[in-house]
Amino acid sequence: MRLTCCRSFYLTKTGMKKILLVLGIVVLALAAVVVVNTLRFPTATQSKSEPLPALPDSAVQHFQQALQLPTISWGLDKPIDTAAFRGFNQFLQTAYPRISSQLSRQAFGEFSYLYHWKGSDSTLPPIVLMGHYDVVPVEAVAEKMWRQKPFSGALVGDTVWGRGAVDDKGAVIAILESVENLLRNGFVPKRSLYLCFGHDEEIGGTRGASKIAAWMKAQNIKAHFVLDEGGMIKVDEKIASQPLGVIGIQEKGYASYKLQVELPGGHSSQPAPETAIDILAKALAKLREKPTPANMPEATQEFLHATATASNSFATRMAVANQWLLGSVLNSQLSKDRQTSAMIRTTLVPTIVDAGVKDNVIPTVATAVVNSRIIPGETPETVKEYIRKTINDDRVQISGYDENWWAPSGKTNTNGVAYKAVTGSLKKVIDNPVPAPYLVIGATDSRYFRPISSEVMNFSASTFMEGYHGIDERLPVSEYRRMIAFMTHLIKDSQ
Numbered sequence: 001m002r003l004t005c006c007r008s009f010y011l012t013k014t015g016m017k018k019i020l021l022v023l024g025i026v027v028l029a030l031a032a033v034v035v036v037n038t039l040r041f042p043t044a045t046q047s048k049s050e051p052l053p054a055l056p057d058s059a060v061q062h063f064q065q066a067l068q069l070p071t072i073s074w075g076l077d078k079p080i081d082t083a084a085f086r087g088f089n090q091f092l093q094t095a096y097p098r099i100s101s102q103l104s105r106q107a108f109g110e111f112s113y114l115y116h117w118k119g120s121d122s123t124l125p126p127i128v129l130m131g132h133y134d135v136v137p138v139e140a141v142a143e144k145m146w147r148q149k150p151f152s153g154a155l156v157g158d159t160v161w162g163r164g165a166v167d168d169k170g171a172v173i174a175i176l177e178s179v180e181n182l183l184r185n186g187f188v189p190k191r192s193l194y195l196c197f198g199h200d201e202e203i204g205g206t207r208g209a210s211k212i213a214a215w216m217k218a219q220n221i222k223a224h225f226v227l228d229e230g231g232m233i234k235v236d237e238k239i240a241s242q243p244l245g246v247i248g249i250q251e252k253g254y255a256s257y258k259l260q261v262e263l264p265g266g267h268s269s270q271p272a273p274e275t276a277i278d279i280l281a282k283a284l285a286k287l288r289e290k291p292t293p294a295n296m297p298e299a300t301q302e303f304l305h306a307t308a309t310a311s312n313s314f315a316t317r318m319a320v321a322n323q324w325l326l327g328s329v330l331n332s333q334l335s336k337d338r339q340t341s342a343m344i345r346t347t348l349v350p351t352i353v354d355a356g357v358k359d360n361v362i363p364t365v366a367t368a369v370v371n372s373r374i375i376p377g378e379t380p381e382t383v384k385e386y387i388r389k390t391i392n393d394d395r396v397q398i399s400g401y402d403e404n405w406w407a408p409s410g411k412t413n414t415n416g417v418a419y420k421a422v423t424g425s426l427k428k429v430i431d432n433p434v435p436a437p438y439l440v441i442g443a444t445d446s447r448y449f450r451p452i453s454s455e456v457m458n459f460s461a462s463t464f465m466e467g468y469h470g471i472d473e474r475l476p477v478s479e480y481r482r483m484i485a486f487m488t489h490l491i492k493d494s495q
Contacts, residue, residue: 034322041321044242044310044434047427052485059177059484060160060477062095064153066133066169067162073134073202085111085199088133096176098183103195108215111199112208117179119192119495125224126192127494128216128453129487130209131172132201132229132445135164136469145471158477165475167468168229171460172197174483181484182491190495191224201445204404209445216452223453224494225418228446230458231438232465233430240310242432247422248440248458249412250299251447252342253374256351256401257387258367259283263395265362276366277355283391284350284368292386294331296344297376299411299439303343304330306436342441346375346383369401373441376408409450412437418455418494425489429461429482461486 069091070084089111093100103115119126138150148154148161155161164170175195194216198208216223230248234240261283263276301323308320319330334340341347348370355366372383380400388398412419414437423435446456461483467473 030325034318034325037321038314038318041317042309044240044306044432046242046432049431050428052429052481053488055477055481055484058095059173060155060480062091062177063160063165063170063173063475063480064155064162065091065095066173067153067160067164068151070151071134071164071199072137073200074137076203076206080111089113092176096180098180099176099195102183103179106215108211109199109207112212113195113197114212114215115195115197117189117193117195119189121190122192124191125222126194127491128194128196128223128226128449129175129491130196130198130226130228130445130449131168131175132198132205132209133164133169133172134199134202135167135169136202138163142471147472148474150473155477159474160477160480161472161474163473165467165473166462166465167473168201170462170475170480170483171229174460174480174487177484178487178491182488187492189491193491194221194223196445198445205445205448206404210448213448213452216449221452223449223455225421225455225457226446226449226453227422227490228444228449228456228458229460230440230442230444230446232460233426233433233463234436235463237312240307240434241312242310242434243430243463244307244310244436245423245426245430245433245459246303246436246438247419247426248444249302249414249419249437249456250297250376251409251440251443251458252346252376253378253380253406253408254372254443255374255380255383255405256369256371257384258369258399258401259387259391260365260367260397260399261395262365262397265364268360268362271362275362276364277362279393279395280353280355280366280368283393283396284353284370286390286392287348287370287387288350291335291341292346292348294335294344295346295375295377296327296331297439299376299437300343302414303436303438306434310434339441342373343439344375346378346386347373347441348383348387373443374408376411376439379407380405406447409447409456410454412455412457416455419457421490421494422457422459425486425493426459426461428489429486430463 069088071088103117106114150163153162196212198205200208231246234244234246261276261279304320308317311317319326323330334344350368351371352369356363374383426433440458444458446458450456462479464476464479
């Protein structure tokens with residue numbers, strides 16, 4: 001009996017050694033594969049840019065003048081300062097006489113404009129260059145925090161200050177300056193161009209860009225590509241050793257949901273164990289306790305790949321090169337930053353909460369609006385179902401907040417001619433850029449143009465994107481100069 005036990009123990013110990021040996025071999029094999037994949041991972045190429053043309057004084061003055069006009073979008077149900085928008089129209093005609101006289105123009109929603117620069121070859125599909133000149137308001141309490149007045153258009157050193165400098169008058173004026181200069185030099189495009197400038201992007205673009213896109217679709221216009229705001233040149237050695245040309249190739253979807261709880265209220269001196277506010281607060285807490293599941297789309301995969309090619313971090317290159325093994329680790333790291341987290345999942349956040357009319361009355365109804373930016377692969381309907389299951393309380397009624405919602409857009413082909421035209425022009429205005437396609441986590445007017453082109457991109461050739469929608473919005477003249485040069489190259493090189 002003793003011998004049998006010892007033999008069993010001996011066999012078991014031997015078996016364990018074999019298992020550990022096999023496991024060790026597997027671990028070594030996995031480690032070898034990971035290292036080989038990392039070492040084989042491509043590295044970013046080098047390139048030399050061209051000198052940026054000098055800017056005439058008038059170009060800076062025009063930028064300043066545009067910023068001095070308070071073309072504010074206050075809200076869908078709020079009036080605009082028509083004098084400011086009419087003033088911008090007058091500014092366009094005065095500052096850009098060649099565009100005004102040589103290009104045809106249509107107005108949509110009174111203040112959005114579509115210019116047509118007719119090309120010599122009508123068989124070629126046209127290019128759409130777009131932006132918006134409306135801006136968000138400046139909070140009265142924040143105005144005194146600005147170092148320069150928000151609508152001064154002040155030039156201080158190398159920088160022009162004002163609401164809209166980054167979002168998005170800088171891009172609009174860069175397009176206009178480029179086209180005006182090309183006209184001045186007698187340039188005639190083979191491929192027609194449409195210049196689209198919206199006046200209500202900050203409140204959805206429903207009166208401007210959407211109507212322009214609908215008109216173009218009705219005319220059966222199929223664009224070679226569409227370029228709008230949304231990306232930038234990111235220079236940050238902590239992320240990459242070379243500048244990243246962050247080019248939007250797809251947009252997340254958008255939806256807002258109304259959560260409502262109805263429960264008898266009463267006098268605040270006799271509160272029930274649970275009130276409408278309590279139930280609503282618990283529902284919102286459940287939605288915010290943890291992020292929605294990660295669901296990395298192809299656009300984000302492409303962004304990570306491009307970024308890793310220029311990364312000096314072996315760990316970053318290893319994680320991106322071996323997502324089959326380290327995908328969960330990569331998702332965990334991306335989830336730690338709010339911007340990269342939004343690139344791999346649908347986001348949900350309360351933006352409006354409303355309940356009560358008096359301090360000593362327990363309200364009968366409590367409501368909240370939850371805004372969602374929807375990752376490709378999901379829809380407004382699937383997000384609503386996720387909200388319902390997560391809250392898991394039938395007392396919380398869930399409905400669409402309004403009709404202003406849409407599914408994620410299609411994706412632009414990064415191997416296509418249009419994308420390569422943008423990246424080619426990028427390489428002419430900054431040394432050693434790495435094109436990095438990405439998922440636009442916000443919303444732009446370009447989404448309306450997907451029906452007329454499969455090649456929609458979001459990019460501004462600037463390394464500076466600070467202050468937009470906040471305090472001290474401004475743009476260095478050096479970056480404004482780069483934006484104009486980029487636009488000029490793009491127009492010429494896309495013919």
